[in-house]
Amino acid sequence: AGDEGFLALPPPRYLELRLADQRAYYQKKIVDLQRHLLRGRLLILLIGGVGTLLVALNLDLGMALAASATAAVATWLAHRRVEDNLLLFNRSAAQLADVYTWWTALPEAEKRSPARVRELVNSTEAALQGEATQWLEAMQQAQAPRPAPGAAKAPAEQAPAAGAAT
Numbered sequence: 351a352g353d354e355g356f357l358a359l360p361p362p363r364y365l366e367l368r369l370a371d372q373r374a375y376y377q378k379k380i381v382d383l384q385r386h387l388l389r390g391r392l393l394i395l396l397i398g399g400v401g402t403l404l405v406a407l408n409l410d411l412g413m414a415l416a417a418s419a420t421a422a423v424a425t426w427l428a429h430r431r432v433e434d435n436l437l438l439f440n441r442s443a444a445q446l447a448d449v450y451t452w453w454t455a456l457p458e459a460e461k462r463s464p465a466r467v468r469e470l471v472n473s474t475e476a477a478l479q480g481e482a483t484q485w486l487e488a489m490q491q492a493q494a495p496r497p498a499p500g501a502a503k504a505p506a507e508q509a510p511a512a513g514a515a516t
Contacts, residue, residue, distance in 0.1 A: 361467055365453065369446055369474050376443035376481075383436040390427045394420050431488065438481050445477035 359367065401416025427433070453470050460466050
């Protein structure tokens with residue numbers, strides 16, 4: 351009978367299969383996200399430069415197109431949550447690195463302590479859960495119903511009338 355993912359792992363195996371694996375995943379994603387962010391920002395700068403040149407040449411339509419393209423790239427970066435995910439993955443990778451550093455600095459006798467092993471697992475899982483929780487909250491916010499543009503505000507959301515006592 352093989353391990354279906356429910357057997358207790360000795361700490362070195364846990365470090366390899368859980369902590370190091372997730373840390374490597376985050377580090378790869380960080381590089382990918384940094385690349386996307388850099389490309390997006392460079393594209394925005396390039397389009398902005400082209401738009402400035404078009405204005406200098408009195409090509410107003412070209413400027414409008416450049417402004418629209420810049421907005422589209424910025425919107426794409428925001429939609430993909432590139433900066434937010436980069437922050438989350440950096441934070442989680444740093445937390446996992448801290449846990450790994452703490453564990454490797456422990457004396458061998460303490461590494462055999464069940465309390466220290468629990469602390470290793472709890473700290474690792476807390477770092478991973480933090481990223482997962484923030485991702486879930488962002489997805490819930492993205493799916494939350496939004497009022498239609500121009501819809502009437504609920505009474506609590508309306509600004510008080512001028513001169514009204516607050």
